[in-house]
Amino acid sequence: MATTNDLKNGMVLKIDGRLLTVIDFQHVKPGKGPAFVRTKLKDVESGKTLDRTFNAGMKVETASVDKRDMQYLYNDGSNYVFMDTATFDQIEVTPEIMGSTVDYLLENQDAVVATNEGRVLYVELPASVELVIEHTDPGLQGDRSSGGTKPARLETGKEIQVPLFVGSGEKIKVDTRDGSYLGRVKA
Numbered sequence: 001m002a003t004t005n006d007l008k009n010g011m012v013l014k015i016d017g018r019l020l021t022v023i024d025f026q027h028v029k030p031g032k033g034p035a036f037v038r039t040k041l042k043d044v045e046s047g048k049t050l051d052r053t054f055n056a057g058m059k060v061e062t063a064s065v066d067k068r069d070m071q072y073l074y075n076d077g078s079n080y081v082f083m084d085t086a087t088f089d090q091i092e093v094t095p096e097i098m099g100s101t102v103d104y105l106l107e108n109q110d111a112v113v114a115t116n117e118g119r120v121l122y123v124e125l126p127a128s129v130e131l132v133i134e135h136t137d138p139g140l141q142g143d144r145s146s147g148g149t150k151p152a153r154l155e156t157g158k159e160i161q162v163p164l165f166v167g168s169g170e171k172i173k174v175d176t177r178d179g180s181y182l183g184r185v186k187a
Contacts, residue, residue: 008022018044020043025040070111097123104131136152
């Protein structure tokens, strides 16, 4: 248990049976009336954000979230298998929990797997990953109708927009949060 005065960004709370991560909080002391804490919370399972206001000093239940560095091994056909790099224990993660992270996931890639009471909550990839472009059409000089970008299929199967000068077989850096092109990787 903690009070609303102890809140920090990234803290996980257990409210109404749901796990919510504190994204932002603000202590407010109005001229009239008692102080309160205005928070922005993100549901760990659904990903939805919600605003919630608490009285200052109110007790809230905190949840223990165990974040471990793991390595992605393979997809067994239905689940994704990860190995703890410290203990070599393996866990399976369902596609529902993986969500869009599979678009940027390669075998032997490192990730952070968050669990609560033995249940996997989410998988977090690094902010950017390096992937090879499997296929993209050649960019035509002077073709600016598409804003100077063209579609490209990555080695994971995900399709993103890249600048016209990038070709098939090149290694690029991709932002895992929004799928945007960040630049070429020098060999």
